[in-house]
Amino acid sequence: MVSAIDHINIVVDDIDSMSRFYSDVIGLSVFKKGRISGDWVDRIVGLKCVEAEVVFLSGVEGPNIELLKYLAPEGMRPDGLTTPNTKGLRHIAFRVNSIHGIVEACAQYGVSLRSEIQEVPTAQVPEEGDRKKRLVYFEDPEGTLLEFCSYEP
Numbered sequence: 001m002v003s004a005i006d007h008i009n010i011v012v013d014d015i016d017s018m019s020r021f022y023s024d025v026i027g028l029s030v031f032k033k034g035r036i037s038g039d040w041v042d043r044i045v046g047l048k049c050v051e052a053e054v055v056f057l058s059g060v061e062g063p064n065i066e067l068l069k070y071l072a073p074e075g076m077r078p079d080g081l082t083t084p085n086t087k088g089l090r091h092i093a094f095r096v097n098s099i100h101g102i103v104e105a106c107a108q109y110g111v112s113l114r115s116e117i118q119e120v121p122t123a124q125v126p127e128e129g130d131r132k133k134r135l136v137y138f139e140d141p142e143g144t145l146l147e148f149c150s151y152e153p
Contacts, residue, residue, distance in 0.1 A: 005063040015069040019055045028057035091145040099150035113138045
């Protein structure tokens with residue numbers, strides 16, 4: 001049986017700038033960096049001669065984030081990944097204590113949001129006690145769709 005989600009992998013082009021984004025804006029901490037290669041990873045991912053840089057980030061309750069930059073073989077970026085109704089894994093939602101505070105921090109970093117902060121109708125998504133869910137979508141610098149959500153009075 002599954003006991004937890006271990007990590008979420010995001011394949012990136014620029015591992016240094018993406019590490020800074022996830023540290024500076026999202027507030028995660030780098031806890032390990034390295035390089036992976038060898039037959040074991042080739043077998044797992046189904047590619048040949050894999051070589052990649054990897055950065056592991058933590059700091060949230062739940063799974064770690066694993067940033068992976070493939071040095072070989074070069075990957076592709078398909079169209080439509082930032083469209084919310086594209087099939088497949090579409091976004092990662094980060095729960096925050098103060099959605100207004102993190103949105104202000106994002107603005108200072110130059111992150112543009114997809115909308116103003118939205119309050120979710122309680123008839124559609126249940127409240128947590130007396131707290132209402134608020135959320136906003138945005139993208140990381142390489143186009144991965146992300147969400148901030150909070151449960152506040």
